[in-house]
Amino acid sequence: MWDDAKIKDFQETLLTWYDSEKRDLPWRRNHEPYHIWVSEIMLQQTQVNTVIPYYERFMDWFPTVESFASAPEERILKAWEGLGYYSRVRNMQKAAKQVVQDYAGQWPQTANELQNLVGIGPYTAGAIASIAFNEAVPAVDGNAFRVFSRLFEIEDDIVKPQTRVIFEHVIQQVISKERPGDFNQAIMDLGSSYMTAKNPDPEHSPVKRFNQAYLDGKELEFPVKSKKPRPVEMAYAALVIETDKGFLFEKRSSKGMLANLLAFPLLRVDDLKEKPDDELLTDELVIKLDQWSQENLNQPLVFSPLEGQMVKHTFTHQKWLIDLFVVKTKAFDLSYFPGEFILEKDFDQIAVPKVQQKIWDRYLSLSSNKF
Template sequence: MYSEEKKQHFSKNLLEWYQIHKRDLPWRRSRNPYYIWISEVMLQQTRVDTVIPYFHRFVEQFPTVEALATAPEEHVLKAWEGLGYYSRARNLQSAVREVHERYEGVVPPNKEEISALKGVGPYTSGAILSIAYNKPEPAVDGNVMRVLSRYFLIEEDIMKPSTRTIMEKLAKELILEGTASDFNQALMELGAMVCTPRSPHCLTCPVMAQCSAREAGMEEALPIKKKAKPPRPELRAVAFIEGTGEHAGKWLIRQRPQEGLLARMWELPHVEWSSNEWHSDGENQDLLREALANQEQIGIQPGDWFMDTEHIFSHIVWKMKVYRAKLGDLQRPPTGDEWIPFHYRWVGPENLQDYAFPNVFVRIMKEWQGRNEA
């Protein structure tokens, strides 16, 4: 379908460019498949600059397969805090535990075994096998599909599975013998640094001379990508509950359910409202008290509005109003802390490092501390 001359031009020029221009990234300093695996999972939907400090801290805390496999999940989630998409961390640990138990801590060097691990899809398996083991496997992500779409003028929707299949076959054909590790990293690097989504730097591109999209004036029109639906808004009210008496100086947090969105992470108590329930502040306080009392069987006294914030997921966005609150009349008699359901805790600022929170609640608590210290 594509000439061998065109493919050879691409592969040879790309590899030569990469040897000169590649970034010094921490996961490139080792062929350790475990480290490469961690970096690839972190880099999914996250910028390189953001990942670098997380990667350093993570491998320092969990330097080996055994260390991550045997770590408590809450420690792993805490180390991941702020990166988002926490299912990535859970799946990574589950798969690493399998490697520890079934493969004596050695990340399997073949596609069948590594692809069977939890959360390891075609891209991740291809990245590990090619970068760590120099196996001629494609590693096709968004950057790669953008580069190939432009260079070979592929006008298919990259969101379709059939298009990904085309891209994976083509990417594998482009790998010259013995170059898989450098080639796949070079391809990713070109997409990240030169063949960018908007305003690509064509004049500095090593394969510009035979780029079909540039010749056709379509470099900014490709790749073709069907627009995803915008995230659905959910309105939520958050109770920032301050303790009194023996709990003075502490805040009430709760743990999310064992399954589902942000499973087992900690948060400030909050409730969802439908849009027709979003009223003035006074009515908000009444609804918040009633909703929390009904949902969790604890009584609260919501006070003044504190702040607005939001948390964006891939499919929903939480639009949140935060209210100062205290515990009021209890729905059950207290016996020490036993009246609080098992997934509630009183914590002070000095103990927050022991709990993994979604980033939005970290922002709220830091804002609270900042205002009270001012």
């Protein structure tokens, strides 16, 4: 471990660099906890350039924590459309209601208390506490893992949850007690510029003389990170049911993929083998779908396979292979089905996940090709 003089040297070197080179980001205009919070949740597993336009629009739509807490669910989901990990925004609204009701609109000011809010874990609590309230606590994200594993040649696997605690202890030793928020943000800027995962530039880094891994010629050996398994392939049938009142959307279950979002009904067909030409066995499947419609919609629909290439969509853990089946019919009673008919002109009012957009695009191209 470094001695006090080296720690002081590191802090001054880092913060001097940060003062002159820090990125101009919309959530760095002030230290409002609401602003910091929104940006930190958006930035979870999401790149800065992706977040910026979402952040600007979010603040336009929901200028205060009170306005966000009272917004309709469809509106907050729409604000999140395309960002992914949709439970983040639903948890955000729960947390906002906690702040408004349990804390009378006054945010808790320590990392420990902040973790009582839904969706705020160790990293986000540290980030908000240090940036908004100047508490000298670490904020261990992917950048911090990358930067400090290299500086100290820490070989623990960063995929393992307990490794975070090791890094917190190290960072607690070197963090600036005067400017903890700037210190944590400087580490993030460093991790996304000179100390990136794949093409780092340690030679020109402001902290290169503190970078033991670089000095030893082992920059790319850190951080140590075990590999994740490849996505599991799953076959689906997507049902495009068009009526005089609009297309049928299903409100998805509150658990699992794309929870609570609206989408065309999707049926797992994992017991059916794919044909070599990349299609499901449609004859068998059409019969199953007809049965499904009778049992779930109380409506004897007869589906037709929409011939053409299947839709493929890869998530972190799953790869979906989707064939389309269509039927045009008269609107029917939806009392026993969790869903609704939506006219095409109203599609832009609801939040749809990427895979749903792909299915719609494929439907449009295939059905227009017929004529």
